[in-house]
Amino acid sequence: MLFNIVYQFGDALSFLLLSAIGLAVIFGMMKIINLAHGEFITVGAYGTVVSGKVFSLPLPVAMAFGVLVTIIFGLILEKLIIRHLYGRPLDSVVATWGISLIVSQSFLIIFGPSYEGLQTPMGNFKLGDYSYSEYRVFLIIFSLLLLALLYILFMKTSFGTLARATIEKPEMASAMGVNVNNVYSATFAIGAGLAGVTGALYAPTMTIVPSIGQAFIVSAFITVVTAGASPFIGLVPAAAFLSTIQTSVTFFYKTTIGIVALLSSVILIIRFLPKGFSGLMERKK
Amino acid sequence: MKINIKKNKLPILIFLIFGIVPLFLDSYYLDNISYFMCWSFISLGLAVIWGMGGVLSFGQTAFFGLAGYSFGVISINFIGVPGVGIWSVFLALFITGIFGLIVGYFLFYGGIYDVFVGIVTLAITLVFETFMQQTAGPEYTIGVARLNGFNGMQGMPTIGFQDTKFGLVQGITQYYFILTLAAIILFALYKFKNSKIGLIFLASKEDRDRVASLGHNVKRVQLIGFVIASLLAGVSGILYTNWGGYITPSSMGLVSAALPVVWVAASGKKDFLSVFVGCIFLVWLSQMLAINGAQFAIIAMGLILVITTRFFPDGLILRAKNILINKIKWLQ
Numbered sequence: 173m174l175f176n177i178v179y180q181f182g183d184a185l186s187f188l189l190l191s192a193i194g195l196a197v198i199f200g201m202m203k204i205i206n207l208a209h210g211e212f213i214t215v216g217a218y219g220t221v222v223s224g225k226v227f228s229l230p231l232p233v234a235m236a237f238g239v240l241v242t243i244i245f246g247l248i249l250e251k252l253i254i255r256h257l258y259g260r261p262l263d264s265v266v267a268t269w270g271i272s273l274i275v276s277q278s279f280l281i282i283f284g285p286s287y288e289g290l291q292t293p294m295g296n297f298k299l300g301d302y303s304y305s306e307y308r309v310f311l312i313i314f315s316l317l318l319l320a321l322l323y324i325l326f327m328k329t330s331f332g333t334l335a336r337a338t339i340e341k342p343e344m345a346s347a348m349g350v351n352v353n354n355v356y357s358a359t360f361a362i363g364a365g366l367a368g369v370t371g372a373l374y375a376p377t378m379t380i381v382p383s384i385g386q387a388f389i390v391s392a393f394i395t396v397v398t399a400g401a402s403p404f405i406g407l408v409p410a411a412a413f414l415s416t417i418q419t420s421v422t423f424f425y426k427t428t429i430g431i432v433a434l435l436s437s438v439i440l441i442i443r444f445l446p447k448g449f450s451g452l453m454e455r456k457k
Numbered sequence: 458m459k460i461n462i463k464k465n466k467l468p469i470l471i472f473l474i475f476g477i478v479p480l481f482l483d484s485y486y487l488d489n490i491s492y493f494m495c496w497s498f499i500s501l502g503l504a505v506i507w508g509m510g511g512v513l514s515f516g517q518t519a520f521f522g523l524a525g526y527s528f529g530v531i532s533i534n535f536i537g538v539p540g541v542g543i544w545s546v547f548l549a550l551f552i553t554g555i556f557g558l559i560v561g562y563f564l565f566y567g568g569i570y571d572v573f574v575g576i577v578t579l580a581i582t583l584v585f586e587t588f589m590q591q592t593a594g595p596e597y598t599i600g601v602a603r604l605n606g607f608n609g610m611q612g613m614p615t616i617g618f619q620d621t622k623f624g625l626v627q628g629i630t631q632y633y634f635i636l637t638l639a640a641i642i643l644f645a646l647y648k649f650k651n652s653k654i655g656l657i658f659l660a661s662k663e664d665r666d667r668v669a670s671l672g673h674n675v676k677r678v679q680l681i682g683f684v685i686a687s688l689l690a691g692v693s694g695i696l697y698t699n700w701g702g703y704i705t706p707s708s709m710g711l712v713s714a715a716l717p718v719v720w721v722a723a724s725g726k727k728d729f730l731s732v733f734v735g736c737i738f739l740v741w742l743s744q745m746l747a748i749n750g751a752q753f754a755i756i757a758m759g760l761i762l763v764i765t766t767r768f769f770p771d772g773l774i775l776r777a778k779n780i781l782i783n784k785i786k787w788l789q
Contacts (some may be wrong), residue, residue, distance in 0.1 A: 205572060207715070253767055261572060262513050263766045266722040269715050270762030277755040390583060390711065397576045428591040435580040435587070442577050443567045 175299055177419070182312040184415035189315040190374070191388035192395035192407060193322065194367030200396045200403030201326070201339055202359060203261055204254060208268040209392055210385025211275040212364050216242040216371025218279060221380050224290050231293055235372035239365055246364020250357050258342075258356065272385075279382035287380040311373060316408070318369065323404040325362075335359045394438045400448020409449040414438070467782065468730050472640050479629055487632050488700075489744075493737040494635045495696040496720070500736040501646060501729060502689030503717045508726035509650065510682045511662030512570075516560065516578030517690040518714040519585045524553040524691030525704035526589070526604070529613045534600035542616045542625070550691050557687025561680045570665075582714045589706035609705030616699045626699060635696060639733060642689070646729045649685070658682050723765045725772020735774035 191213070198206045206212075219238030223229055229237065249271065257264040294306035326332035338345040338355040346352045370388065378384060398414060399406030417437050422430030445452055479487055499517050506512050528549035535541045560581065564574055593606025604610055617625035626634050649655045657678045660668045669675045698704045707713065724735020742761075746754030765773050 203572070205575070253763060256767055260770070262507070262511075263722070263770060265513065265575075265715075266719055267763050267766040269719060270759040270766070273755050273759030274763070277752065277759070281752050281756075386711070390579075393576060394580065397573065426591070428587050431587045432584050435584045439577050439580050439584075442569055442573050443563065446568060446573065 176302055179304055181415055181419050183308055184419050185411050186312040186315040188391050188395045188411040188415055190370040191392040194363045195392040195396050196403035196407055197363030205261055205265045206268050208272040210389035211272045212242055212367035213371040213388050214385035215245050216368030217375040217384055220372040220375040221290055238372040239368040242368025243361050243365040247361050250360040276382045289380045290376040292376050398441050398448050400450035402450035406448050406450030475636055491632045491635055492700055493740045495700055496740050497733045497736040499690040499693035499717050500720045500732050502686035503721045504726050504729055504732040506682050506686035510658050513575045514578045515575055515714040516581050517717050518709050519582040520553050520687040520690035521694035522585055522709035524549050524694035525698040527552045528695045528698055529610045530599045530602045532613045533602040536614050542614055546695055549695055553691035554688050557684045561683035565676045565679045582709055586706050586709040609703050611703040643729055654678055719762055723773055725775025728775045731774040731778055
């Protein structure tokens with residue numbers, strides 16, 4: 173019983189973390205309101221499933237292929253459109269919304285209303301009366317590891333310092349001899365690639381439909397906003413807090429009320445903790 | 458009320474064209490244009506809060522739905538009571554305005570700005586949608602009005618006076634009713650834009666702190682702008698409910714929340730007339746594309762948006778309007 177609750181909680185937690193992880197870079201750091209984030213996840217999922225089916229690649233290779241496709245997709249978009257919208261955050265809403273329409277509809281036309289998915293890898297294990305998916309437990313651990321890696325990349329390496337400095341003061345960074353455009357492209361590609369990872373990881377667990385990304389987008393935004401100004405520090409406590417609320421309310425009432433509680437708590441957090449969980453943690457230091 | 462005809466040739470011309478259109482169209486197309494015009498008010502509201510005040514709100518859709526549902530609940534409960542077709546509209550708008558006041562107070566007096574306003578208002582919209590979707594059961598009944606969950610509410614009476622010459626707001630009456638309302642609201646919005654409050658509101662977009670340091674109460678002005686926007690969204694919601702005789706939760710979803718943003722941005726958020734014309738044009742365009750192009754319609758719509766923001770950041774219709782005024786001497 174206790175493990176069951178922990179498992180449900182962990183499942184919700186990893187879903188929030190993985191849906192937010194790419195957006196934490198693109199929205200949390202670069203301040204681009206990327207409404208096409210869900211479609212990046214879609215690209216990753218289709219890349220994985222289609223390559224897995226057509227070339228009958230083993231799953232990890234197919235996943236790597238899916239991520240690669242998403243990175244390339246992100247780089248092309250950045251070069252053609254996003255690059256011209258830096259510093260115009262509200263216009264990026266409209267452009268990325270347009271992109272998301274184009275992408276999801278193209279997938280519908282090319283691959284049809286649904287695509288035969290892959291089997292969930294790994295087995296199940298039994299504990300007490302319930303049986304649990306090993307893959308879901310893997311996702312929980314993997315999402316935490318991925319976040320730790322991301323934290324190291326952006327906070328401890330010289331690339332991370334460069335990226336943060338460039339986003340903070342582009343003119344200054346440029347004056348110091350940094351190629352601002354390349355740093356932006358690389359950061360955006362990392363964000364897109366992470367969204368691709370999310371798509372690849374969830375591809376074997378879901379029915380593959382062109383609107384698959386829509387399932388992630390709202391969770392992604394609310395988690396990143398709750399995480400606050402330093403997304404990599406705040407993401408885990410934010411996701412933990414939100415999944416606690418969602419699982420407990422869902423446990424006592426029903427799923428829709430759980431979603432209502434989740435969204436309401438986000439509204440209250442923005443009101444009373446405008447800098448999110450990372451602001452709270454930095455204040456305590 | 459004095460309208461300077463020399464300076465306002467274009468808006469007057471546009472409304473004259475809309476005014477004589479019914480002479481050439483049958484009732485099917487007329488109803489269709491009424492439908493397109495229904496959506497212009499929610500977009501005009503967004504042009505106020507976003508175009509003037511620089512505050513991007515996804516909450517317009519929530520006010521749209523709230524007004525539609527309130528109108529439905531009130532009018533269904535008091536069906537048959539004299540004048541219900543009129544005062545239920547005002548009551549629904551009153552409820553919407555109060556809700557707008559509460560949300561706006563929460564936002565602006567709570568120090569929520571920029572992107573966070575977008576997220577909070579989106580969350581409010583989605584809370585509404587999620588809640589209404591699960592109201593299918595009979596326990597969700599207000600008076601005699603069933604909310605009816607995913608399928609939406611229906612059976613509300615038509616706006617208007619039953620037994621007067623003016624009649625009910627449907628068919629050609631509906632067309633001229635909405636058109637007149639649009640003209641009045643556009644005129645009022647231009648007045649608002651040039652009023653003292655409007656100018657403070659415009660300035661607050663550029664630099665909030667500087668305007669505040671000049672001694673203006675920025676928060677109050679933003680709140681006023683937000684309430685105006687929510688009321689306009691409410692007008693759209695009521696007219697939409699009246700037009701089709703139903704309202705559904707999906708009119709408050711993520712897609713519906715983004716649509717007004719898209720229309721306003723593509724038309725030109727800084728100019729009310731462009732938003733009015735652009736909104737009608739874009740709703741018509743998406744309908745045409747949906748009928749003729751089927752699956753490629755959405756791709757075409759997406760392309761329009763991307764190209765507009767990439768190459769015409771001020772908006773397509775506003776650009777066309779400026780070219781028109783520059784080219785044709787008579788309009789200047």
